[in-house]
Structure formats: C-alpha cells, structure tokens
Amino acid sequence: xxxxxxxxxxxxxxxxxxxxxxxxxxxxxxxxxxxxxxxxxxxxxxxxxxxxxxxxxxxxxxxxxxxxxxxxxxxxxxxxxxxxxxxxxxxxxxxxxxxxxxxxxxxxxxxxxxxxxxx
Amino acid sequence: xxxxxxxxxxxxxxxxxxxxxxxxxxxxxxxxxxxxxxxxxxxxxxxxxxxxxxxxxxxxxxxxxxxxxxxxxxxxxxxxxxxxxxxxxxxxxxxxxxxxxxxxxxxxxxxxxxxxxxx
DNA sequence: TCAGATAGGGACAAATTTATCCCTATTGAC
DNA sequence: GTCAATAGGGATAAATTTGTCCCTATCTGA
Numbered sequence: 140x141x142x143x144x145x146x147x148x149x150x151x152x153x154x155x156x157x158x159x160x161x162x163x164x165x166x167x168x169x170x171x172x173x174x175x176x177x178x179x180x181x182x183x184x185x186x187x188x189x190x191x192x193x194x195x196x197x198x199x200x201x202x203x204x205x206x207x208x209x210x211x212x213x214x215x216x217x218x219x220x221x222x223x224x225x226x227x228x229x230x231x232x233x234x235x236x237x238x239x240x241x242x243x244x245x246x247x248x249x250x251x252x253x254x255x256x257x258x
Numbered sequence: 259x260x261x262x263x264x265x266x267x268x269x270x271x272x273x274x275x276x277x278x279x280x281x282x283x284x285x286x287x288x289x290x291x292x293x294x295x296x297x298x299x300x301x302x303x304x305x306x307x308x309x310x311x312x313x314x315x316x317x318x319x320x321x322x323x324x325x326x327x328x329x330x331x332x333x334x335x336x337x338x339x340x341x342x343x344x345x346x347x348x349x350x351x352x353x354x355x356x357x358x359x360x361x362x363x364x365x366x367x368x369x370x371x372x373x374x375x376x377x
Numbered sequence: 378t379c380a381g382a383t384a385g386g387g388a389c390a391a392a393t394t395t396a397t398c399c400c401t402a403t404t405g406a407c
Numbered sequence: 408g409t410c411a412a413t414a415g416g417g418a419t420a421a422a423t424t425t426g427t428c429c430c431t432a433t434c435t436g437a
Contacts, residue, residue: 140387144422147371148307152360153286153353155367161282163425166272179384188267190426195385203374204367215433216383226363233355234272240352241271244345248274248323252266255322259417263392282395298414309396314415334403335413 159204162197164189166234169223172207173231177220206230278323281316283308285353288342291326292350296339325349 148154160166164186171185179198183191198221201207206227212218223231241248267273279285283305290304298317302310317340320326325346331337342350360367 141423143375146375149368149371152357152362152364153289154360155364155371156356156360157282157285158371159367163276163280166276170272180382191385192427193425196425199385200374204370211384214383216435217385217432219384226366229363230359233352233359236352236355237275238271240349241273241275243271244348245271245274247345248278249268251323252268252274252277255319256262256265260393299412310415311397312395315395318415330414333413335405336402336415338414 159201159206160230162200164194164197165201166237168194168197168201169206169227169230170234170238172221172223173228173234177222179219179221182221201227278320278325279349281319283313283316284320285356287313287316287320288325288346288349289353289357291340291342292347292353296341298338298340301340320346 147158149158167186168182171182176182176185179194182198183189183194186194198207198209202209202221205224207221208224210220210222212220266277268277286305287301290301295301295304298313301317302308302313305313317326317328321328321340324343326340327343329339329341331339
C-alpha cells in the first residue's frame, strides 16, 4: 500500500470533493454502479481501458470514503456486490451534468484534445 | 515538455471532460479566473498549495483546450490577463455545483478523508 | 484434467504529475 | 546598489498513479 508523503489541503468544497473524487475512474465507477453494474467483473468489462488492479484500488478508496459499500457473499467462486451509499447517490446528479456537458461539446472537445495530444 | 506514451480513451462525455478538466488545480483556476483573479501572480497567491510551475503548466493546458484565453501586455515588468472563453464559462455552473456539494458535506467529508489519510 | 470465471492482494515497473531550482529582463523601493 | 515583483521556460528530482504479473481457492464446462 502506497503511503502518501504530503498532507492534502482541505480548505474549500473543491478541495474536499477533489480528495474523494479525484481518480481517473471514480466517476465512471460510481456511474456504472448507479446504472446497475455492481459486480467487480461487470465493472471491469464496462471499463476495459483500466486495469483490474486500479479499479480495485479506486473502489477501495470510494469505499473508505463511504461513497460506495459492498456486500460480500460467502460463496465459491467469490461474489461481491457494490452499491451506492446515500452520500454516493447524492453525487449522481452532478456526475450526470458533467457527462452531459461532455456529450454536448463532444465534437469540439474531441477536436481540441486530439490537436493537443502532445503539446 | 512531457510527451504522453499512451493514447487517451474518448468514448463518452466523462472521458472527454476528464481530458480537459483532470488536473489537480484546473477547476480552481477556472473558478478563480471567473471570480476575477486573472493575473498569474494573483492565481498563485490564491492557490498557495500549488507550485508556480504546475499552475503555469495547467493554465497552458486549459489554454490549449480553449477553456481560457490570455492577453499579453507588451510591458515591463510583464503583465498577463487570463479570461474564460465561452467554453470555459459554460463550465462555471458545473464547478459551482461541485463546490456546493463539497461545502454541504464538509464535516462528513473532512472526517472521512482524515480517517483514511493512509489507507 | 485443464482452462476460465470469480475477487483481490503483493511485488515491482512504468507512466504521469508535481515540486525545486535556476535563468531571462526591467522597474521601483529602500 | 540590491532586492522584490513580474511571467514563464528548462532541467531534474520526487511524489503519485497506473499497469503487469503472480498467487490464493473452488466450481463448471469441454
């Protein structure tokens, strides 16, 4: 486990949300869990660009920040279901508008990003 | 200049916004510029936790993605003013709700973050 | 009987982001 | 005269995130 060497700044709402939501895949994980993809293997299939490892790490962080919870079924092969906590659910409208903004500006953004792949 | 070695995924709105807004200080930079702190040195004072270097780098990325623009006055000592483009302005309501969410859950988030400083 | 699915941790490497320090040039304050 | 302020790039180091590979254990299907 990586141990951080610098302390986070927690001055304002943006700092706070940054600490819990700053992670490449966290918003997608919350979104897909909200959409009903609750098992780790399902989430991995929904996000093929991320390694299994990172998704586990980020799910664990989301869990430790109580945005998601998990149910572990004592069966073999293992089965786990993630779910959104109330705190996590309250983020869904925000993630929705963020995604909408991205969709609305899809073409423009795509062009800008590709133009600047290497600055 | 760092050259990326992997290509970004641009499948959905969340991916797109991630490319232009994923950077530790970018939302704060946009927010403070929106609030009227438009000169680099002012922004650096507003965000003391970030090094001057990173703020320059992230401002440059915001500029290349056309969320901000800049006016360079040919004077000495140098003077520069950043401003939000229309695209950048359209993000302000989103940044506002993100910050509000953080403020609303301030105590809860602060406690959770501190509890998990080292996981 | 061997491969694959299931969940996830450990060790280590690679990629990426952030920080530190130095350098340019000019003006005004002390 | 020297120092701070102004904007920002280059080189390099440190911190952090992400990826790769291996290991646990058991059941199902070919």
